Amino acid sequence: ESYIGPGEGAAQVHQNVTRPKGLSYEERLHKLRLYSLEFRRWSSDLIEVFKMIKGFNRVDTEKLFPLVRESKTRCIILTLQPGHLRYVTQMVEVESPTTLRSLRECEERNRHLLEQVTHQGERCCQLEHQLRSSQETSSQLKYKVRVLYPCLEILQSECLNQRLTTMQPFLRSMKSDYNSLRSQVKSFSQFYEAAIIEAKKQVRAQHRERETHGCFPLSQDLSTHSGTVTILFSGNIRVLCRIKPLIQTDKKEEDTPTPVTLNPANDCRITVLYKARERSFELDKVFIPEATQEVVFEEIEPLVTSCIDGYNICIFAYGQTGSGKTYTMEGETDNPGINQRALRALFKEIETRTGTWSYTVSLNLVEIYNEHLRDLLGKDPQEKLEIKLNPDGSGHLHVPGLTLVEVKRFQDIRKVLALGRKNRVTQSTNMNERSSRSHVLLTVTVSGTEINTDTKTVGKMNLVDLAGSERVWKSGAEGERLKEAQNINKSLLALADVIQALRAKQNHVPFRNSKLTYLLQDSLGKGNKTVMVVQISSLEENVGETMCSLKFAQRVCKVELGPAARRVEATSYIFYLRYRKHLEYFVVRSV
Ligand SMILES: Nc1ncnc2c1ncn2[C@@H]1O[C@H](COP(=O)(O)OP(=O)(O)OP(=O)(O)O)[C@@H](O)[C@H]1O
DSSP states (O other), rough: EEEEEOOOSSSEEEEEEOOOTOOOOOHHHHHHHHHHHHHHHHHHHHHHHHHHHSSHHHHHHHHHHHHHHHHHHHHHHHHSSSOOOOOOEEEEEEEOHHHHHHHHHHHHHHHHHHHHHHHHHHHHHHHHHHHHHHHHHHHHHOOOOOOOOHHHHHHHHHHHHHHHHHHHHHHHHHHHHHHHHHHHHHHHHHHHHHHHHHHHHHHHHHEEEEEEEOOOOOOHHHOOOOOOOHHOOOOOOOOEEEEEOOOTOOOOTTTTTEEEEEEEEEEEEEEEEEEEEEEEEOOEEEOOOTTOOHOOOOOOHHHGGGGGGTTTEEEEEEETTTSHHHHTTOOOOTEEEEHHHHHHHHHHHHHHHTTTTTEEEEEEEEEEEEEEEEESSSOOOTTTTOOEETTSOOOOETTTOOOEEEEGGGGHHHHHHHHHHHSOOEEEEETTEEEEOSSEEEEEEEEEEETTTTTTTEEEEEEEEEOOOOOOOHTTTOOOHHHHHHHHHHHHHHHHHHHHHHHOOOOOOOOSSHHHHHHHHHHHHHTEEEEEEEEEEEOGGGGGHHHHHHHHHHHTTTOOOOOBBBBBOEEEEEEEEEEEEEEEEEEEEEO
16 A cells, blocks of 8 residues: 655555456455355364364374365465455545635525626516516517507698698798898988998089199099008908928938928918828918018018008017027028018108108017017117106107117118027027027118108007927926926917907906017007917928917908907098998098
8 A cells, every 4th residue: 555645636556456357346356255264264274174184193193184284275276376365546636725725615606696696697587577568568568659650640741731831921921021031222322322422422523622732642542541441451461371392401202291281272271280180271361481581571472561650560470499580580591581671661652652751660579588578779788678668648758778770771771680680599409500589570660750640650560570389398408408498389389479469359458468469469469450470390200399389370361350440540530431341440640
């Protein structure tokens, strides 16, 4: 007998037992017992024989020999008989603590599952019951519908007929109303035409009277202004988009598709592919990347010249760093941008009015750097200036100590602008090696006097090159650069808030939240003409910033500043002229 393996689950015990073929273990055991009995019997026989030997005489002993021999032989046979029992293999299951624990857990789970099964069974019964009752209700309802449907049809046709009969008189009265309105419109237009003819007669008479008194012809006055009226007064901020062409420093691989696409049939639409989605923007005009400085300026020129007539104008370039704002506003020496072209156009227009009007043009150039205002034309450009309300009670702003340079000829302007450029803070960031970290405002004030009537006009034009609008994290800014970027973001955010307030026509517009918006208050508020040039890059790496700029542009596009107001300093007659849905007024001293 041997014990094999100390395993936790089960142990095996082996016993050696011979196993003749065809007999079971019990049968063999039985046989062995029989052998054993037989052997005992032979042994007892032998003992008896030996007892007899002791008691018998020697002669009889000879007779017993065969008996003894036979016994011996039988003994030998039995001894030689091979053992039948060899091996017994038995499996013994040993119950370990782990097995017991898992058994208990299984039993617990089993109990829980049984409970669930019982619960589900009950629920099933309930649902079956509900289903049966719903089926009953449904068949009852179906029956009712079948019964009621013909009644409904009858009712509907009756009701329709009834309504038609009540509508007929109403329709008849509407028709007669319409006819009477038509005749009223007809008679009104006849009356209106007669009134126009009468008004024209009166104007002509006034005209003749003016000429006999040596006054400037009225038609000339009006035609000068009406020319500007037609082109410009849309009432909304105009938004133009300029795409920067690829330049040498742009790292774009050949044939890489650009995320920005234009519609050749519609120059107001631009589409950007961003995060696998196409997004379209409708602006006032989108320039192709190849658009020249002339083409861009042509779009703005009429607005610029209206400054001479006493309108406040604001043109600002917005966009991420390196997207071409400075290129558009300042341009290059041999290819100037909006600033110089605008001033040239002003002087050209002033020249055409020589003899009737006299004008003075003065400039100031300021920079807003880290929320500090600095005079770029002053003796000390490091001096910080403050914006104050004008003490004359007009509500206009002024900056005490700001240098105002009067320019007589266009040729003088280059020198003034060059001085300003020298004083401007330019620093380098990762985004653009010639990156400007400040907002620059060139303000042109045009004061005019009509020689004959002494009517005075004052127009102001703000030309703004905003700092880059990129988000702080992308510029890789740290320390002083981070502070700059945060201030730029703050002032651009304030600009966005102002735009939002104007768009929502709020009573309070938060102009004072930053130096930039405070300074632009005169030009961004109601009654001004504003153009925003949004600069974008067509490179894939800048697509996020391009989306931000275009979203801002789309918001700006919807801002209504209302009809532009002209600043004329004369107490005379005011003509109101409604032209293309906009109300415009003209002030003249005598008619
Ligand atoms: N339309 C264009 N045609 C040719 N070159 C351009 C154009 N627009 C921009 N560039 C060039 O791209 C570079 C960056 O332009 P620019 O300095 O005007 O960007 P910016 O938006 O003013 O940057 P910052 O925010 O730093 O002021 C310049 O070298 C400029 O000459």
